[in-house]
Amino acid sequence: MVLTSTGFIGRSVKPDKSSRFLTGNGMYVGDIRLPNMLHAALLRSTHAHARIRRVDVKKALGLDGVVGVWTWREIENRISPFPESFEIHPVRWLEGVKPVLRGPRPTALAQAKVHYVGEPVAIAVAEDRHRAEDGVDEIGVDYETLPVVVDPDEALKAGATLIHDGSTDNLVFSFTIDKGNVDGALGAAPYRLRERFRHHRYCAAPLECRGVVAWVEPKTNILTVWSSTQMPHLVRRQIAAQLDLPEETVRVIAPDIGGGFGPKVFVYPEEILVPFLALQLGRPVKWIEDRAEHFISTAHGRDQRHEVELALDETGRILGLRDRFLLDNGAYNPMGLTDAYNTAAHLQGPYKIPNLSVTGTCVSTNKVPNAPYRGAGRPEAVFVMERCMDLIAAKLSLDPAEVRRRNFVQPDEMPYHAGILYRDGEPICYDSGNYPETLAQALKAAGYEALRKQQDDLRQHGRYLGIGIGCYVEGTGVGSFEGAKVRIDTSGQIVIATGATGHGQGHETVFAQIAADLWGVTPDDVRLIEGDTAAIEFGCGTFGSRSSVNVGSAMFEASARLKEKVLRLAAHLLEANPDDLELSGGKVSIRGMPQRSVSFSELARASVPGWASKLPEGLDPGLEATFYFVPATVTWSNAAHVAVIEVEIDTGKIKLLDYVVSHDAGKLINPLLVEGQIHGGVAQGIGAALFEEICYDANGQLLSGSFMDYLLPGAMEVPKIKTVHLESPSPLNPLGIKGLGEGGAIAPPAAIANALADALLPFAVPVNEIPLSPSRVLELLARPHPFPLSQEGRERMPRAKTQSRQGSEK
Amino acid sequence: MTEKLAIAMTVNGKRYEGLVEPRLSLADFLRDQLGLTGTHLGCEQGICGSCTVLFNGETVRSCLLLAVQARGGALLTVEGLAAEADNEEPLHPIQQGFIETLGFQCGFCTPGFLMTIYEFLGENPSPSEDEIRERLSGNLCRCTGYQNIVAAVLWAAERLRAKSDR
Numbered sequence: 017m018v019l020t021s022t023g024f025i026g027r028s029v030k031p032d033k034s035s036r037f038l039t040g041n042g043m044y045v046g047d048i049r050l051p052n053m054l055h056a057a058l059l060r061s062t063h064a065h066a067r068i069r070r071v072d073v074k075k076a077l078g079l080d081g082v083v084g085v086w087t088w089r090e091i092e093n094r095i096s097p098f099p100e101s102f103e104i105h106p107v108r109w110l111e112g113v114k115p116v117l118r119g120p121r122p123t124a125l126a127q128a129k130v131h132y133v134g135e136p137v138a139i140a141v142a143e144d145r146h147r148a149e150d151g152v153d154e155i156g157v158d159y160e161t162l163p164v165v166v167d168p169d170e171a172l173k174a175g176a177t178l179i180h181d182g183s184t185d186n187l188v189f190s191f192t193i194d195k196g197n198v199d200g201a202l203g204a205a206p207y208r209l210r211e212r213f214r215h216h217r218y219c220a221a222p223l224e225c226r227g228v229v230a231w232v233e234p235k236t237n238i239l240t241v242w243s244s245t246q247m248p249h250l251v252r253r254q255i256a257a258q259l260d261l262p263e264e265t266v267r268v269i270a271p272d273i274g275g276g277f278g279p280k281v282f283v284y285p286e287e288i289l290v291p292f293l294a295l296q297l298g299r300p301v302k303w304i305e306d307r308a309e310h311f312i313s314t315a316h317g318r319d320q321r322h323e324v325e326l327a328l329d330e331t332g333r334i335l336g337l338r339d340r341f342l343l344d345n346g347a348y349n350p351m352g353l354t355d356a357y358n359t360a361a362h363l364q365g366p367y368k369i370p371n372l373s374v375t376g377t378c379v380s381t382n383k384v385p386n387a388p389y390r391g392a393g394r395p396e397a398v399f400v401m402e403r404c405m406d407l408i409a410a411k412l413s414l415d416p417a418e419v420r421r422r423n424f425v426q427p428d429e430m431p432y433h434a435g436i437l438y439r440d441g442e443p444i445c446y447d448s449g450n451y452p453e454t455l456a457q458a459l460k461a462a463g464y465e466a467l468r469k470q471q472d473d474l475r476q477h478g479r480y481l482g483i484g485i486g487c488y489v490e491g492t493g494v495g496s497f498e499g500a501k502v503r504i505d506t507s508g509q510i511v512i513a514t515g516a517t518g519h520g521q522g523h524e525t526v527f528a529q530i531a532a533d534l535w536g537v538t539p540d541d542v543r544l545i546e547g548d549t550a551a552i553e554f555g556c557g558t559f560g561s562r563s564s565v566n567v568g569s570a571m572f573e574a575s576a577r578l579k580e581k582v583l584r585l586a587a588h589l590l591e592a593n594p595d596d597l598e599l600s601g602g603k604v605s606i607r608g609m610p611q612r613s614v615s616f617s618e619l620a621r622a623s624v625p626g627w628a629s630k631l632p633e634g635l636d637p638g639l640e641a642t643f644y645f646v647p648a649t650v651t652w653s654n655a656a657h658v659a660v661i662e663v664e665i666d667t668g669k670i671k672l673l674d675y676v677v678s679h680d681a682g683k684l685i686n687p688l689l690v691e692g693q694i695h696g697g698v699a700q701g702i703g704a705a706l707f708e709e710i711c712y713d714a715n716g717q718l719l720s721g722s723f724m725d726y727l728l729p730g731a732m733e734v735p736k737i738k739t740v741h742l743e744s745p746s747p748l749n750p751l752g753i754k755g756l757g758e759g760g761a762i763a764p765p766a767a768i769a770n771a772l773a774d775a776l777l778p779f780a781v782p783v784n785e786i787p788l789s790p791s792r793v794l795e796l797l798a799r800p801h802p803f804p805l806s807q808e809g810r811e812r813m814p815r816a817k818t819q820s821r822q823g824s825e826k
Numbered sequence: 827m828t829e830k831l832a833i834a835m836t837v838n839g840k841r842y843e844g845l846v847e848p849r850l851s852l853a854d855f856l857r858d859q860l861g862l863t864g865t866h867l868g869c870e871q872g873i874c875g876s877c878t879v880l881f882n883g884e885t886v887r888s889c890l891l892l893a894v895q896a897r898g899g900a901l902l903t904v905e906g907l908a909a910e911a912d913n914e915e916p917l918h919p920i921q922q923g924f925i926e927t928l929g930f931q932c933g934f935c936t937p938g939f940l941m942t943i944y945e946f947l948g949e950n951p952s953p954s955e956d957e958i959r960e961r962l963s964g965n966l967c968r969c970t971g972y973q974n975i976v977a978a979v980l981w982a983a984e985r986l987r988a989k990s991d992r
Contacts, residue, residue, distance in 0.1 A: 030925055037933025038921040040864015040904035044934065047863035146849065223868040223876055223934040223968050274866070274934030275968050307869040520932030520969045692928045695971030723873035723966065731962040731972040760971075 024529040028688035045227035050300035057148035059138040061130035064382035064716020072156035081147035097121040103352030108441030115191035124285040131347035134312025168344035188378040195435040196371030201336025205327030214785035217319035217710040224274020225305035230294035247557035254283040270547030273519035278389035279315040317389030319344040336371035346383040358393030366451040367423040382716040402766035442649035448744040458656035458678035482775025486763030491650035492755025493565025500570035504639040508617030515555015516563040517547040536599040561755025570645035578641035588632040651746035655679035657763035668790035680742035682754035697760020705768035838906025855893035864904040875965030878938035904937035919985040929978030931969035
């Protein structure tokens with residue numbers, strides 16, 4: 017199949033199709049109102065670790081408007097537990113990596129113990145939300161508190177408090193991947209580096225929290241569930257499994273989603289409880305997570321500690337790398353080894369590393385579960401590797417850009433085999449790209465050489481300018497599959513249904529552009545249906561920079577199949593040979609005879625069965641084809657980020673002066689949308705690097721549970737981002753596409769940390785952890801805080817405590 | 827808490843009456859009783875700005891105001907914004923600016939931004955980029971990195987100035 021000449025792919029088509037968001041007509045889960053609807057609210061654990069002695073619901077049940085309260089006892093025999101993890105690891109990967117993998121199975125409501133502050137204990141249902149919350153307030157729980165484990169290193173020690181009943185230790189999983197001989201490389205190398213890094217815990221914080229509405233449609237008995245999810249098909253599967261229903265009697269709809277960024281990729285207790293209650297009560301039930309709940313119930317991300325050893329030659333080339341890291345998983349492990357293995361798989365980045373050993377260990381603690389968040393293990397890997405690049409530069413007095421150039425995989429080495437498996441079980445093979453050029457373009461856009469000179473001049477005047485680089489590669493478009501059902505309806509429109517579920521990426525625009533080029537129409541002639549399990553039988557969802565790659569490819573293949581049928585039907589109607597026909601302007605015509613044509617609408621109507629049908633012998637009714645694209649493996653995007661900062665050494669404040677992203681995500685479909693994805697990703701990465709941190713105290717109480725304590729970057733904090741686009745098409749899919757949704761968020765922590773270390777080079781400070789708040793910068797400089805905290809304030813500052821402990825480790 | 831109070835207000839030029847519990851927030855009143863769900867709740871703590879509406883011509887956080895406090899007032903929500911433009915277009919120039927520059931992605935924070943910008947451009951028809959960023963700093967967006975929202979404001983400001991010059 018060839019693309020038509022309409023040329024919408026590659027154009028900055030504007031998002032006219034999404035104008036409902038500007039008029040208040042978006043339809044999010046919270047906006048759904050059904051007749052006779054009830055409202056649910058959850059009682060969540062106030063303790064990080066405690067045994068539940070008794071739950072008393074009598075008072076709650078006596079309140080006006082409260083319909084019922086459910087605890088573990090009422091669901092015990094009705095809702096099956098969750099699986100250990102929702103991630104299905106491929107057999108080939110399991111056989112290759114041989115991880116130790118354990119994990120408890122969470123229940124929808126806490127059984128005998130609570131394991132983190134926020135774990136659901138009971139759910140109340142009432143005539144309105146206020147009354148449901150009144151009910152929750154009146155539930156009494158008698159807790160017997162238990163020792164709390166918040167430090168992942170402590171959690172691993174022999175004799176540590178066990179978080180889950182029936183376990184013998186707190187280990188969740190561990191694995192090691194090797195290539196070459198790291199011990200040999202470290203033993204023989206002329207230079208070695210050894211360093212520790214910590215990538216802190218933070219969270220996706222989509223502006224829309226989670227939410228679920230469930231309703232049993234009376235005529236069909238179909239349980240219809242609206243959820244703010246990235247994975248409607250997975251939610252359907254899980255509801256059916258845990259409530260013991262045939263999957264076909266459950267329909268899950270992801271309506272407009274107010275941001276996802278990762279934590280909406282798996283199934284939460286409420287997504288099972290609310291449908292259960294709708295079935296029990298025979299009335300629609302709605303639950304909307306509020307922001308305070310979100311911080312203690314929706315998965316957090318990152319939270320890794322690394323110990324790295326590097327073997328180097330005299331020129332700064334890496335001869336070997338050993339990394340041992342620990343991931344603080346929180347109380348449960350919804351997504352298996354996804355984050356940790358992504359970290360291991362992306363650690364080498366765009367560099368040639370002949371000898372490698374990575375050991376990842378994951379441990380339970382009494383915190384909110386940890387799960388993928390935009391980048392999913394990659395920002396952690398890139399932070400470690402890119403800090404190492406700058407440490408090599410400092411050790412050997414080289415320019416940081418030069419160290420990278422010396423270690424890059426070169427363009428003539430593509431495709432490059434990285435020597436380890438990806439998490440799809442396939443050997444990692446960088447399929448295309450020019451890493452030196454990506455960096456060169458970033459440095460050029462930043463004015464690198466001039467900045468270096470300016471840096472020297474400013475230092476003479478006691479001002480500290482820093483330039484930081486962050487390079488990465490990203491495996492994108494991961495399987496296991498995604499489908500597209502392509503249909504021509506009787507109005508002549510192209511209708512695309514897919515299991516992917518956008519939440520701001522602009523799927524309506526992007527997929528319409530692809531379909532327009534495939535069918536010789538305009539994006540206005542295309543309708544997209546997604547986020548509805550009734551629209552397509554199978555689906556994965558939108559995560560992992562995968563939708564354009566997988567859906568675009570599925571659309572391509574499905575369209576090729578449908579086009580054969582369309583041409584046969586048109587040939588029959590036009591009394592022509594299919595080979596003499598062409599598509600253009602929503603019509604099929606005989607080449608060279610545009611007046612001999614039949615429109616898509618006429619073709620669709622001709623394919624309706626019955627007396628008016630004009631189908632020839634051998635063609636089935638309808639113009640529809642479905643294809644499920646199973647990618648051979650991931651395709652590798654790459655990018656180089658440059659951050660330019662100035663640090664005030666008296667206040668510790670970092671000001672971002674400039675930020676450049678040079679990236680290569682293969683063939684671009686819509687540069688305007690690409691830039692939007694990059695800007696947003698970078699803003700989240702800036703938040704991670706400078707502002708955002710999930711803080712717990714020693715009792716496992718969350719200290720950063722609102723937007724007053726958990727600081728999202730605002731319009732004043734995010735600078736204007738410069739972007740440079742390179743295009744190395746992927747050879748792995750028919751459109752040459754690579755993914756980019758996560759990319760922007762991957763490198764900023766590394767680039768900004770490098771910029772800080774660079775700015776403070778005269779002080780030789782170890783920038784080994786983030787976020788780089790003013791107080792952390794001052795601590796690094798061992799300078800007094802300009803506004804000293806009272807003793808009481810100090811005790812309440814978890815960050816200061818963590819810092820001193822971290823400091824003593826170094 | 828069950829005793830209900832009678833309230834009346836004008837929303838988007840239309841008069842509404844209702845009986846509300848004193849504890850009902852203005853946002854919940856708009857969303858649940860009037861069905862104007864374009865006003866979104868992102869934090870219910872007055873920080874994110876998604877629920878911003880105009881109350882007697884000034885922006886307020888409708889999550890922090892009780893419905894009874896808005897009694898007798900005139901409100902403008904995102905649903906009424908297009909009608910405020912002196913044109914026949916389906917969108918206000920501020921809304922159109924968001925389309926032109928991709929000032930939105932998931933759309934959840936967008937109504938709050940639109941209302942903030944509407945008030946801002948009324949006060950300052952020719953803002954600099956720095957002034958725009960400062961004014962937008964009370965609204966959180968998690969998708970766009972703000973750059974294209976700033977561009978949307980500049981686009982809309984120019985369009986509005988051109989119109990008022992005519």
